[in-house]
Amino acid sequence: MDADKFVPQHSRSVQVSQCKSLSTQHSALFTFRPYQRKFARPLTTHHGVWDIREGIILRLVDETGKVGWGEIAPISWFGSETLEQALDFCRQLPTEITSETIVSIPDDLPACQFGFESALTGMGSRQWEVGENLSCSGLLAAGEVALQQWQQLWEEGYRTFKWKIGVDAIAKELAIFDNLCRSLPASAKLRLDANGGLSYEAAKLWLETCDKIQGEVAAEIEFLEQPLPVNELAGMLELSKFYRTAIALDESVATLQQLISCYQQGWRGIFVLKPGILGSPSKLRQFCQQHEIDAVFSSVFETVIGRQAALNLAAELSRKNRAVGFGVDHFFAQAAATNPESLWNNL
Ligand SMILES: O=C(O)CCC(=O)c1ccccc1C(=O)O
């Protein structure tokens, strides 16, 4: 099939005529397998502790034998559907599905939209390396461990780091931050991710501290990510006027509908985009091309399958040379499978 021509549409009649390659007459066989991956160090954020990444691998095969791989990797505490909802959706589908089935997946199943649409558009694709030359941010765990962790990642070639805050007491985190900023080399960039865990006052203190330390150290504080909870966009719009340090939205723009809403409410700062849970890739592409937003693409701890689809989008849509947030493999206990077949065969 001609994957590039696949453009999901709202209207059914348009869908069918624009999607000849996998229309009602041309169906694909659908199978899926759930997976689990254990974190070596549980991911601790303001939302709590996360021990095991669970998701679903999708496999489509068309009548010519072409295979399309997809992945559903929900994060319900971040605003996507739950794994159970995704599994229920997969279980109720027939074994033969069409593009119509896929473009009709409702917006309350955004991780499913991503998984199925990327499986469909990737059918027959053998490329599993696109995006390898994007610069990548390495994720640092909350707390003091970051002071050692960055050095290991630096040796592996990382130059941008993201550190989780809003987990411990603010005084303790500010002290570690001071230490971290003074240890990082001049060419390093640091992102802070509060996961919506700060009060307005605490966010002001962090931003003030960032602005101040920028006059003292050479490393760059690139942005403060999601300082306030999702329902406090007005506060973040306000804060973004008063400090040199930039603010990025993340949880606030977990899904495409939220992204559109924040844009409409006037957000013109940085948007962290997690394609794996955002929804339809083609609709995201359309939005980014229309609005030229400053986007930072970010992982949802997906496998090679979701990662490839997300990095394809990042390679196409990243601007301003922002490092992509996919340096997360060191959080897993076991090395990742590097191709879809070996991943599938081990499930
Ligand atoms: O964006 C990155 O650099 C790494 C990915 C990341 O931090 C993340 C991964 C899964 C769920 C939430 C988050 C987050 O940004 O809060």
Ligand SMILES: [Mg+2]
């Ligand atoms: Mg974040």
